[in-house]
Amino acid sequence: MKVSSKPSLTWEILTSRADRPRQEVFPFNTGRCEYFYSARYALAAALDALKLSPQQSILMPSYNCWVEVEPAVRSGAKIDWYRVKTDFSIDEDDLLARIRPETAAIFVIHYLGFPQRLENIHRICTERGIVLIEDCAHALLSNDGDVPLGLTGDMAIFSIRKTVPIPDGGCLLINNPAFSVNRPRRVRPNLFATYFVVSEMLARGSTTEPKRVNQMAYSCNFAFARLARMGLRGIHKIFQDHGDYLVYPSGNHFNEQVKHWMMSDVSSAILRGTEFQRIKERRRANFLHLLDKLIMNDRITLPILSLPEGVSPLFFPVIVQDRDRVYRQLKDQGLSGHDWWGDFHPAVPWDKYPDAVYLKTNVFGFPVHQDLSRESLGIMLAEFSQCL
Ligand SMILES: Cc1ncc(COP(=O)(O)O)c(C=O)c1O
Structure with missing residues (x-):
């Protein structure tokens, strides 16, 4: 049996598509989405819309994949960093302490589709005229209670291709009408x-x-x-x-x-043609199944111990020693997980953020996507135990 880390594109999906009515799901139902080849370009457009000067700065999370750092570097603005805890939550005290008069934008990531607490950060951004950008690259279909992730900030980006098996696709949602995308031309992908x-x-x-x-x-x-x-x-x-x-x-x-x-x-x-509700239900069911099976395993650490209502998880994170070996060993058997974020962008002062380095070196992601059955998860779990 093979387990892929992402949902597969099948011939059925490819061909049973265009004639269906578009699904009314956030953020597509807002009518305010600007679509891009992928989310990194949506972020570049968001930063372009801010017209930042080299004196201004963006406050970014120290735990990041690389790809979202690059548009910030290219914007020409300075970058400050804030701490993210080992349970993937923002260290709010650290973030607020790093706001300075030059701070023009704060960038937050809803890791793996789990909502960050944004009440205070959003309030302070509004008071001080700072732009809040939500990175929902992992969080398509996720809600915080009744509020969809991506609706609080001035802008939000989504990497649609992480949740749905499409060859490309990201989008920028602009909630604050003070901003608009300046796109001189729109080109169809080659x-x-x-x-x-x-x-x-x-x-x-x-x-x-x-x-x-x-x-x-x-x-x-x-x-x-x-x-x-x-x-x-x-x-x-x-x-x-x-x-x-x-x-x-x-x-x-x-x-x-x-x-x-x-x-x-x-x-x-x-x-x-995508049935978004089904995708979310399957992901949630698979996540809960893994939580149930792994919560008592004392050879691993679980950074996330519950699945709040409304969350559509990207994968199930576990912290394992020797993550890269475990990842490779499983992959060699056709069981693909995620060696989550092995690349370190040179713009980040990694020595100041040991928690981010810890997560980047030790997080292994069990896939929970919509294609996976209990049976395939069971096989992966059994092999995973052998690898530990
Ligand atoms: C947190 C985060 N933001 C943005 C992106 C960029 O997404 P894309 O690959 O669609 O450009 C990624 C991709 O890995 C990501 O993990």
Whole structure:
């Protein structure tokens, strides 16, 4: 049995899509979303909208993946950092103590879809005219009580492709009408780039579609896509053109030319047919199942011990010693989890934030996504115990 770390794109999902009415779900139902190739470009547009000067500063969380730091660095503003605790919550005292007259924006991340407490931070931002940006990259479909995550701040970004199996897609929600996106042009993603990612996703296979014939067809198609990409890479080397066809949504790259890209038509069509409520229910059920199975395990630490109403979790975090070995050992058996955030952006003063380093080095994520059954989780749990 294979367990993938992300939900799979199947032929059914790809083809049973556009004719359905769009699902009325936040933030898409606000009519205020601006769509991008991925969330990092949505953040870049949010920061552009602020027109920050080099004297102003952004207050960012010390625990971050890298990708969200890059647009802040590129904005040209100074960056200050605040502490995040080992249960993924913001150290509010530390954050508030670091606000200075130059602070123009505060950036908060709702890690893994779990809401940060924003009452005080939001109040102080309003009082002092500081812009609050919510990073909901992990938090599509998550609520804090009745309030959807992303509705409190002046702006919010979402990485839709982390929750729904689409080849690309992120969005920026602007809640404060004082700001607007200045997008001189909107460009459709390169068709070959989209085709390549779709081929890869189909070929990676699915835990829900074990039909061999289909799998072979997807593998052949992906082999062709890879070959074509190699050829195009050669062309790019010779002609030094933009190389749009080589753009790939994952990894840490920030590509200036992609700033103008929209979400692809394939992603939009899949979103129209997506049953968001079912996704959230499955993720919650899988998370609760893992919590039940792992809470008594004294060889690991659980940084999150409950699942509040309204949360749609990205994955189930555990803190393990020798995380990278455990991750690799499971992966070698076809059981993919998350070695959550192994990359350290050079702009962050890591020596001042041992808690962030601790999380970045030790968090292993059990997938809880919508494709996973109790059976597949059971197999992964059994192997995980063996690895400890
Ligand atoms: C917290 C956070 N913010 C933003 C992003 C950027 O998302 P995307 O990969 O869609 O650009 C990521 C991606 O890993 C992330 O983890």
